[in-house]
Amino acid sequence: MPTQNLRTCTLCEAMCGLVITTEGDRVVDIRGDADDPLSKGHICPKAVALQDIHTDPDRIRHPMKRVGTAWQRIGWDEAITLAVNGIQAVQQKHGRDAIAAYVGNPTVHSLGAMLFVGDFLRSLRTKNRYSATSVDQLPAHVAAMHMFGHVLLIPIPDLDRTDHLLVFGANPAVSNGSLMTAPGASERIKAIRARGGRVVVIDPRRTETAELADAHHAIRPGTDALLVLAMLQVIFAEGMERSEHLAEFTDGIDTLRTESARFTPERVALSTGIAAETIRTLARDFAGAKTAAAYGRVGVSMQEFGGLATWLITALNLVCGRLDVVGGVMFTSPAVDLLRADQQRAGAPRFGRWKSRVRGLPEFAGELPVAALAEEMDTPGLGQVRGFVTHGGNPVLSTPNGARLDAALSQMEFFVAIDFYVNETTRHAHLILPPSSPLEREHYDLIFHALAVRDTAKYSAPVFPKPSDARHEWEIMNAITTRLSRGVPAKVRGAVYAIGGPGLLLDYALRSGPYGKGFSPFKRGLSLGKLKESPHGIDLGALKPSLLGKLRTKDRRINAAPALFIADLTRLETRWLRADIHAGSAATASSEGSGDLVLIGRRATRSSNSWMHNVERLVRGKNRCTLLMHPVDATARGLRDGAVVRIAARVGHVEAELAVSEEMMPGVVSLPHGWGHGRAGTQLRVAAQHPGVSINDLTDDQLIDTLTGNAAFSGVAVTVGPR
């Protein structure tokens, strides 16, 4: 008998509702759930991968210990003991910080992992904590903390009601939105135009999203901050600012006015590659629209001025009266209120309390920039990292100068991975602790409900029971944490958690949340039980103006121009507005390299970072790991479409097939990330047949946004020539 299971897809941020039909222990069908209040039936080709991951013979189902180059299956008790002993041995010999931990992106998509990873990391008691945050959205957290007082106060476009969407460095038509959970983003974007609105895209590549837009403007990578400053200059000069509704609670608008005054459109036109008159039009259109939302994502985040660009986009919204209003950018009111749950003191900055050993990069919210991880491992001296712990992820393919990390990992004295694949990173592990399959877990999206274009809440029951000898991520982490923790409270807590699991914590969070039932049997409202009664999910409504009640700054005011961003403007000017920099090509005399082209990344519907490549139906077809290049650049180099070319950067070189395309800005080339499979010792049979090359063997660990510590993937100087 077929059974229908309602579930949220956990593969990307879009949270699509799925109907998964099963027969016994088999998935027979996966389709979109038309009754899901957020996704309304949308689904992408990756959703079926949930089934393929579940049945993938390469997915590890039992703890494994490496003996030389072979893997040996062991039992859980032995595995947990080996993990604890391995970590302790490194720390006893070399000090606590000799263990580094890396938490990858799939962690955020797991309820159990999210609830337990904090305690787990604390129990390691190391300052060498890293995650995918610093190759992704770190600038958004830094801006949120300094402007609004909390790292999670990230403004989300009110996509379904805006009349004007201005997109910087994001491709929601492919990514389905990021820090803007928006399943079916393409349809939502088309709807803006259908209701008479306007969509404008700023991107070095004419992307799938640009194809849906009214206008696309190619920008030189890394110069978005200049563009937004010039837009602000125009808006102030022409008296188009409209910050009345928050003005009483905002500081720094005058600073923005004085600081942006010197960035006239004429002054930034050559550097950005966007004509002064176009910049004026962009500013006037944005400021003059009935409602408008400016939105920037990884293209503005993963660059040398990620902090400035991310802050300025929010400042632009603020100055034009687009913040915290319907049709602008707003703040979510999720059923699990992470802000309320966070005991962090109002406004207490968690920044720079310690620095990385080798380069002196500052910590942010307890983490160091992952661009510093390899050098912490391969630079000898007191405090050198000798042991590694990962939860999900694949930093060898996903962090800058992955080849350096790859080499450093082979030198670890102990490496334990909580992960179910032997990928390019975990192949170096001594011990792999595989969690249950995603379909065997209960799910509630703690993070992405808090970042969605509409407030909804949904609980997913496990589709399949977990095999008796499998462990969930939270069980693995809790077992290690309990053993590593000192003190009775931690051990007692661990024991209680072990009994209650994520359900206990989730029920507590829902009850004490803004829609919660509380703990009285007579009150109405949300609890886990209540949520389970609505398996398609519950609609909590469109985003609502709510910022003033949420502000966490010490003085409960908005800071439009935090001092640390203002101070960084000098670096921007020095980098881009020096007299000797001239236009013509997007590449400039960069101190970091001698290339004459600059490299950016790209995402594809059928990939998810480094890990949908072991799914046959998603990788078959033509090679996607190609280098896109504008025809003028190809002709200038005598390179032909389809040829294999050599791409070289400061840190290394790779070879890839060339795809000549007018969608690229001249001077800019694009290679997708997440490829580079087939390395010795990996166990990803399908991926090995479609290896591609890793863009992160070209990106530079020394090239970061020095303000926030985020990796600067975009704008790496490269040369391209015949093989």
Ligand SMILES: Nc1nc2c(c(=O)[nH]1)N[C@H]1C(S)=C(S)[C@@H](COP(=O)(O)OP(=O)(O)OC[C@H]3O[C@@H](n4cnc5c(=O)[nH]c(N)nc54)[C@H](O)[C@@H]3O)O[C@H]1N2
């Ligand atoms: N199919 C699919 N969906 C995904 C993912 C995936 O791998 N595949 N990954 C998920 C994850 S982890 C994330 S974080 C999100 C990311 O979601 P998005 O931010 O929407 O992702 P990208 O498609 O990388 O879009 C970044 C855009 O920035 C442009 N760009 C590069 N440099 C610059 C620059 O200097 N300035 C400007 N203005 N633009 C620039 C690129 O050309 C690209 O179009 O997607 C998520 N969704």
Ligand SMILES: Nc1nc2c(c(=O)[nH]1)N[C@H]1C(S)=C(S)[C@@H](COP(=O)(O)OP(=O)(O)OC[C@H]3O[C@@H](n4cnc5c(=O)[nH]c(N)nc54)[C@H](O)[C@@H]3O)O[C@H]1N2
């Ligand atoms: N050049 C360049 N580099 C980039 C980007 C870019 O745009 N350009 N994008 C960056 C971004 S936005 C991100 S988020 C990062 C992602 O970087 P990472 O998080 O390091 O990498 P992923 O590819 O998401 O990790 C996938 C792996 O996680 C493991 N995994 C999958 N599911 C689970 C699970 O349920 N539990 C556990 N424990 N493990 C699991 C599997 O081994 C899988 O292969 O990459 C970044 N790197």
Ligand code: SF4
């Ligand atoms: S868009 Fe994302 S959440 Fe939706 S089905 Fe595809 S992978 Fe899953």
Ligand SMILES: [Mo]
């Ligand atoms: Mo990401």
